[in-house]
Amino acid sequence: MTAAGTSPCAGGSGFAAGLSCDTSPLNWRGRGERRTMQQVEHWMWRIAAGLVVPMPVLLLYALAPAEIVLTVVAVLFVIHAVLTRHWTWLRQPWVVVAVLLWGQIIMSSVVAQEVHGVMQSLCFGRYFLFVAALQTWILPDIRIRAVLARVYGGVAIWLVAGCWQQYICGRNIWGYGRWADGALLGPLWAPRVGSGLFMTALPGLFPVAIRLSQRDGARGRIMAAAMLLGLILTMVLVAQRMPLFLMLGGMGLAGLLVPRLRGGLLAVGVLGACGVALSPVLAPQAYNKLVVNFIAHMHAFADSPYGMLFIRAGVMIRQHPWFGLGFDGFRHACPDPTYFHGLPWLGIAEGPHGGATGCNLHPHNYYLLMGTMGGMPAMGLFIALVACLLVQIWRGLTPARDPQRLMLAVVATLVFWPVASTSSFLTQPSGGWLFMVTGWALAVSPVASRLQYVHGRD
Numbered sequence: 001m002t003a004a005g006t007s008p009c010a011g012g013s014g015f016a017a018g019l020s021c022d023t024s025p026l027n028w029r030g031r032g033e034r035r036t037m038q039q040v041e042h043w044m045w046r047i048a049a050g051l052v053v054p055m056p057v058l059l060l061y062a063l064a065p066a067e068i069v070l071t072v073v074a075v076l077f078v079i080h081a082v083l084t085r086h087w088t089w090l091r092q093p094w095v096v097v098a099v100l101l102w103g104q105i106i107m108s109s110v111v112a113q114e115v116h117g118v119m120q121s122l123c124f125g126r127y128f129l130f131v132a133a134l135q136t137w138i139l140p141d142i143r144i145r146a147v148l149a150r151v152y153g154g155v156a157i158w159l160v161a162g163c164w165q166q167y168i169c170g171r172n173i174w175g176y177g178r179w180a181d182g183a184l185l186g187p188l189w190a191p192r193v194g195s196g197l198f199m200t201a202l203p204g205l206f207p208v209a210i211r212l213s214q215r216d217g218a219r220g221r222i223m224a225a226a227m228l229l230g231l232i233l234t235m236v237l238v239a240q241r242m243p244l245f246l247m248l249g250g251m252g253l254a255g256l257l258v259p260r261l262r263g264g265l266l267a268v269g270v271l272g273a274c275g276v277a278l279s280p281v282l283a284p285q286a287y288n289k290l291v292v293n294f295i296a297h298m299h300a301f302a303d304s305p306y307g308m309l310f311i312r313a314g315v316m317i318r319q320h321p322w323f324g325l326g327f328d329g330f331r332h333a334c335p336d337p338t339y340f341h342g343l344p345w346l347g348i349a350e351g352p353h354g355g356a357t358g359c360n361l362h363p364h365n366y367y368l369l370m371g372t373m374g375g376m377p378a379m380g381l382f383i384a385l386v387a388c389l390l391v392q393i394w395r396g397l398t399p400a401r402d403p404q405r406l407m408l409a410v411v412a413t414l415v416f417w418p419v420a421s422t423s424s425f426l427t428q429p430s431g432g433w434l435f436m437v438t439g440w441a442l443a444v445s446p447v448a449s450r451l452q453y454v455h456g457r458d
Helices: 025-052 055-061 063-084 093-112 115-123 126-138 142-169 193-204 206-213 219-238 241-257 259-282 284-299 305-319 329-333 366-394 403-415 430-443 446-451
Strands: none
Touching: 025 063, 025 126, 025 142, 055 063, 055 142, 055 193, 055 430, 063 126, 063 430, 093 115, 093 126, 093 366, 126 430, 142 193, 142 219, 142 430, 193 206, 193 219, 193 241, 193 403, 193 430, 206 219, 206 241, 206 259, 206 403, 219 241, 219 259, 219 284, 241 259, 241 284, 241 403, 259 284, 305 329, 305 366, 329 366, 366 403, 366 430, 403 430
């Protein structure tokens, strides 16, 4: 018999302290199952990370695969949560509000739409699952974040080079000239380069400029100012108003929060204004788009394409204040004469305001999109969701110490700015850009460190 004090159960006889002395087949089977589960979960994480890293390229050149990646990552995250019982992320305020918003959209679709619309609304939650996957499962890994930042920076440089190549040569690498409204296409075949450059340059290149500006001496600040000037001049040549305004807003916020960047940004602002002043000669198409058309739209907003969409969405929300028109309801209801009215309470007279010819696939605003889908409750929940996200993203941020996190917070703030013309986040590439930056910004927040899953833990 084993002497007292040398029993395996007491930690002796070669057994590591803390290990179970149960050598029954059931115990070994349980350990084997846990080890297998850990291996499966680790390979799932590798697959998900491998799908997320090239997303910026997919959002430029392969929109259908980008949508597939978003869905697959959301499904893998749910499987991961079930296998590992990793559910702490559900306790976050933004997740609670997102679930309520999802429920409102489903209920609105049940009320207003057929089976197809209800099925689409059920799939709406995959966007929130994707954000949670980035926050608590994939991007807490600093190595993956570093690779993703380099991919974003490389894509931004590629877009800048493509824009200047098209401006100088007249046609881009695919043989396309400018778009019908005068916008540059860069290395793409549709006018999406402005939004792509904004979404990649701020998290990919701006942190480099901030670090350069923090070096001793003037050389670093001159290099940072030159980098930012190149981005602004490229945006002016691209001639897409909203991305240019967002880029200027990002620079303004960065200048306010990083003192050593202010001098360079002031110089960039002056030189950028000179570039706009010279654009009638150097880039007349850009001048017409950025200045002439903008002034015309502001003078007669109700009769502009954006004003027509705003009025149409306002009429829909006024007529369906509690449940809206269900998932993607604006797209289907816009040509309906039922909504050819004005908004007298805003001083917009009755009238068709463009009729069916003034329609589009979405109202060009995230908040109006939510209002048309789920009525005022959905719009209110979306506002609450944005507030919860931004509070968590900005909490505890030290701008000069963490430029990457600062620029992610800036981008997240600007893309949710309510007074803006946007695309629909129900489709790509807008949805991909929006949810990628949101998940990334959440992943570098202090809350993420308490919610992330540690691989290899039982």
